[in-house]
Amino acid sequence: MKIRLYNNLFLLVIWSPILLNMLTGDNSLGNGLCETSVEIKNADGLHMRPAMQFVDIANQFQADISVSNNENTVDGKSIMQMSMLAATCGTKLKITAQGSDAEQAIHALKVLVEEKMFDEPPPTAKEK
Amino acid sequence: MVATEGKTAWKLSQGPNIAKFSSLPKVEMIFTGVLTWLYTNLKDSSEEKKPGKETISTLARWSRNKTTLHGSLSCDCDIFVSNDKLIVGLKMKFADFICFKAIVPELKARDKNAAITELVKALQNAGKIKSDNVQKITRAVIKRENEASTGMGKGVAVPHVKHHTVKKLVAALGQSNTGIDFAALDKKPVYSIILLLSPPDEPDKHLQAMEKIFRHLQQEKFRKFLRQSQLAEQIEDLLKEADENPSLQ
Numbered sequence: 001m002k003i004r005l006y007n008n009l010f011l012l013v014i015w016s017p018i019l020l021n022m023l024t025g026d027n028s029l030g031n032g033l034c035e036t037s038v039e040i041k042n043a044d045g046l047h048m049r050p051a052m053q054f055v056d057i058a059n060q061f062q063a064d065i066s067v068s069n070n071e072n073t074v075d076g077k078s079i080m081q082m083s084m085l086a087a088t089c090g091t092k093l094k095i096t097a098q099g100s101d102a103e104q105a106i107h108a109l110k111v112l113v114e115e116k117m118f119d120e121p122p123p124t125a126k127e128k
Numbered sequence: 129m130v131a132t133e134g135k136t137a138w139k140l141s142q143g144p145n146i147a148k149f150s151s152l153p154k155v156e157m158i159f160t161g162v163l164t165w166l167y168t169n170l171k172d173s174s175e176e177k178k179p180g181k182e183t184i185s186t187l188a189r190w191s192r193n194k195t196t197l198h199g200s201l202s203c204d205c206d207i208f209v210s211n212d213k214l215i216v217g218l219k220m221k222f223a224d225f226i227c228f229k230a231i232v233p234e235l236k237a238r239d240k241n242a243a244i245t246e247l248v249k250a251l252q253n254a255g256k257i258k259s260d261n262v263q264k265i266t267r268a269v270i271k272r273e274n275e276a277s278t279g280m281g282k283g284v285a286v287p288h289v290k291h292h293t294v295k296k297l298v299a300a301l302g303q304s305n306t307g308i309d310f311a312a313l314d315k316k317p318v319y320s321i322i323l324l325l326s327p328p329d330e331p332d333k334h335l336q337a338m339e340k341i342f343r344h345l346q347q348e349k350f351r352k353f354l355r356q357s358q359l360a361e362q363i364e365d366l367l368k369e370a371d372e373n374p375s376l377q
Contacts (some may be wrong), residue, residue, distance in 0.1 A: 044331040047338065049289070054275060079313065080280050080346050086339035109361040 009111070034102040037094050038113040042120035046087035048079075050118035055079045057108050063099025065109070076109070089123055150244050181227050220336040222367040225324070229254035230300035231360040235321070237302075240310050244269050244287055247300040247323040254300075257371070261293040267326065279312025280311065283355075288324035297333050299324045301363060303355065320345070320354050 004061035040046055046054070058065045058076040065076035069091060076095065087093055093113075097105045112118065144174050222263060229252040237243035248266045268289045272278075279285040285308075300323045307317030322341055326334040344350045350370065356365045 030377075045335050047331065047335060048286075049276060070324065080282070080342050083338050083342040084346070086335040088335055 021072065031098075032100055032102050033096070033098045034063075034096060034106045035096040036106050036110055037092055038110055040089055040091045040092045040093065041122050042117040043089050043123040044120060045089050046082070046085060046118075047090065048083065050120065050126060051079055051082040053112060053118055055082055057112055058105065061097070061099070061101045061105035061108075063097040063102040063105045065095065065097045065105055068094045068096070142269040160307050219332070219334045220340050221371040222340065223371055225297045225337050225340075226299045226301060226322075226367060227251060227254050227256050228360070228364045228367075230256065230298075231363050232300070232302040233358060233363060235302045235304045236307070237304070238306065238308065240308060241270050242274065242319055243302060243304070243308050243310075244273065244323065247287075247302050247321065250300045250302070251298060251323070251325070256298045258293070261291075264293060265289070265291055269323065269325075277313065279310035279314075279318050280342075281312055281314035281316070282345070282351065283307070283316060283319040284351065285310045285312065285318040285321045286324060286338070286341060287340075288322065288326070288334075290326050290328040291330075292328055294327050297324070297326045297330065297337055299337065301367075303357070303363070320351065 042050065044050075055077055065071050067076045067082065067085060068074070069085050069087060072084060074084055076082065076097075085091075087092065095106060095109055097103075099105075165355055171253075205316070230247070230253070232246065232250050235243055235246055237246045245266050248269065249258070252259055252262050268291050269287050272289045273287050277285075278287050302321045302323070304319055306319070307319055310318040310321075312318055324334070324337060324341070325338070345354075350366075353366050354363065357366060
């Protein structure tokens, strides 16, 4: 009986990070690899200023960060490459991070893009 | 729905109206062809909702081949599938927004503000902006530039502003042999400056122009060619070549 309990506890310990990730929507793939998909929600899209904010945050982490749209995968720490995504409002991007702080990086970038929306307004009802 | 510029998306679940596409000029065959191909290949693959990477690349390859076959579509055309949408986009060309009459092969300016002023003047002389608006636009670009430098490193700066007096996306290009201090990210002097003016209500086109600019300026070869060009005509040729031949990046 006791062994069973420990077994269950053990399983819970193993599964909890995975369950947690499922709940937060992030997708940890093990080996410090983590990815998520985000949608650009501010009206003007990922123009230079938001791209700089993105790159600034990305550079605070040690993990390698790449961002891809359907065509290109670019370095999330390079402003020139990020400008090449031409991510308009409504574009979905996949952010992948690899490294010891990959999870924190993904979380910070997701907050920037989807919650803070780069401190910019979403499209007005008319524009939509 | 006419996809002449930018991106147009069709929901696959709705089914593209092929009859509608046949009314499109010139490009009709390609779109209809791609859609027919897409339908015969994807319609019954219900077990996999999202088409895989391979499908997308096949489609892209297919469309590229068609593009080269079709003289009227020498630009690179993007056709790709995103979730349940088929996206057809004709990439913006330099010729679509760079005003060739506003190419300054050797800027007289020695500092940032003077370079911006000189390029705005070049656009005025080319008839792209009205003389009444020159000062307003110059001030707006300098103000934007002071908020955060657009000197992106590697000797390139892209000062830009969205201004209500601008009705159509337009850009001027200036070169400096001596180099100009633009407070660039890498602290190095700037040799190539592209001044981009866009209307406030077209954020998507602004992004596409930026994409085009950086796709090429990222490449060392392109930057080198640009810096070697001494005449406006040479720069114009280089830009046109980049439009025709996307592999020259």
